Each structure stands twice: as structure tokens, then as C-alpha cells.
Amino acid sequence: MPVGKIFTLVFLKRNNSVLLGLKTRGLGEGLWNGFGGKVEENETVANCARREVEEECGVIASDLKQIGVVRYDLDYDKSADVVHIFTCSKFDGFEKPSEEMNPIKWYKYTDIPFEQMWPDAPKWYPFMLKDKYFSARVIYTDKNTIKDSIIQEFGSLSNALKLAQ
Numbered sequence: 405m406p407v408g409k410i411f412t413l414v415f416l417k418r419n420n421s422v423l424l425g426l427k428t429r430g431l432g433e434g435l436w437n438g439f440g441g442k443v444e445e446n447e448t449v450a451n452c453a454r455r456e457v458e459e460e461c462g463v464i465a466s467d468l469k470q471i472g473v474v475r476y477d478l479d480y481d482k483s484a485d486v487v488h489i490f491t492c493s494k495f496d497g498f499e500k501p502s503e504e505m506n507p508i509k510w511y512k513y514t515d516i517p518f519e520q521m522w523p524d525a526p527k528w529y530p531f532m533l534k535d536k537y538f539s540a541r542v543i544y545t546d547k548n549t550i551k552d553s554i555i556q557e558f559g560s561l562s563n564a565l566k567l568a569q
């Protein structure tokens with residue numbers, strides 16, 4: 405399946421909690437998620453991650469670290485989306501909701517609202533929360549149904565990125 409669009413998704417961390425926002429529109433509306441969006445033309449993946457965090461929750465990320473990638477094969481629209489996953493534990497400014505993510509809330513690692521998130525989140529969040537390099541591939545038959553998934557941990561980011569290609 406050809407790769408369609410490339411996205412980023414960033415998780416801010418503080419005191420064993422992660423900042424999530426409730427998406428108010430578009431893809432994933434009504435679901436809690438990290439902050440991110442589509443990589444624009446002539447933009448690096450890391451610059452997209454930094455820009456989206458600032459646009460969606462008002463802070464400047466200073467130690468963004470890419471830890472993984474999730475490839476979504478969408479049977480229903482015959483394309484694959486690739487989402488680059490980042491974590492960040494140092495940032496400047498105060499977090500605030502935005503038009504796209506409202507409200508925002510710090511969730512303890514033990515209290516993440518998986519019942520109101522994309523169905524694949526519980527499969528790879530454990531790696532993200534521990535800052536382990538990982539790669540995931542998820543096949544959806546429709547927006548709510550996972551047909552198959554593979555998640556693997558890696559020793560380095562470069563190896564983790566191979567599965568996304």
C-alpha cells in the first residue's frame with residue numbers, strides 16, 4: 405500500500421503525567437490525543453512537531469525526542485499514513501487549550517483515557533511512556549476496527565524507522 409501523508413504526534417511529559425488534548429475537529433474529533441499534524445512541504449518532521457505543539461497547546465518544546473513511528477494502513481481508503489511519534493519533557497511557556505485541542509489535561513500514566521482514544525493507542529503507549537524506541541504497523545478495516553497490528557521495540561531510532569517505509 406503506498407504511503408500517503410506524513411504526520412507528527414508529540415507527547416509532553418511531566419511528573420509521570422502526559423499532556424493530552426481533546427480534538428475538536430477533523431480526523432480523530434472527540435478523541436484525546438497528543439499534539440501534532442501534517443508535515444508541510446519543505447518542512448522537516450522535527451520542525452513540524454515543534455510548530456504543531458506551539459500551535460495546539462502554546463508551549464515551545466526544547467528537548468523533542470523522536471522515539472517511534474506508527475504506520476496506519478487504511479484498508480477503507482487504500483492508503484497508508486505514517487505518524488512520527490515524539491516525546492518532550494522540557495518546554496517553555498504555559499500550556500493552554502487551542503481551537504483544535506480543547507480542553508487539555510495532564511493524565512497520570514496509570515490513568516490514560518484509552519476508552520476515548522484511537523483503538524490502537526493502548527498497543528504502543530507503553531513504549532512511548534517509557535521512552536523506548538518502537539515501530540508499529542496497524543491495519544484498520546474501518547475507523548473503529550483493527551484487522552491486524554505489529555509492534556516492535558528497537559535499540560535505536562534508525563532501526564525503528566525502517567518498518568515505516
Ligand SMILES: Nc1nc2c([nH]c(=O)n2[C@H]2C[C@H](O)[C@@H](COP(=O)(O)OP(=O)(O)OP(=O)(O)O)O2)c(=O)[nH]1
Nearest residue numbers: 411412413430431432439440441442476485487522
Ligand atoms: N493520519 C492519521 N493521523 C493519526 C492517526 N492516529 C493518530 O493519532 N493520528 C494523529 C497524527 C496527527 O497528530 C493527528 C492528525 O493530524 P491533523 O488532521 O490534526 O493534522 P493538521 O493539524 O495538519 O490538520 P489541519 O489543522 O490542517 O486540519 O492525529 C491515524 O490513524 N491517521
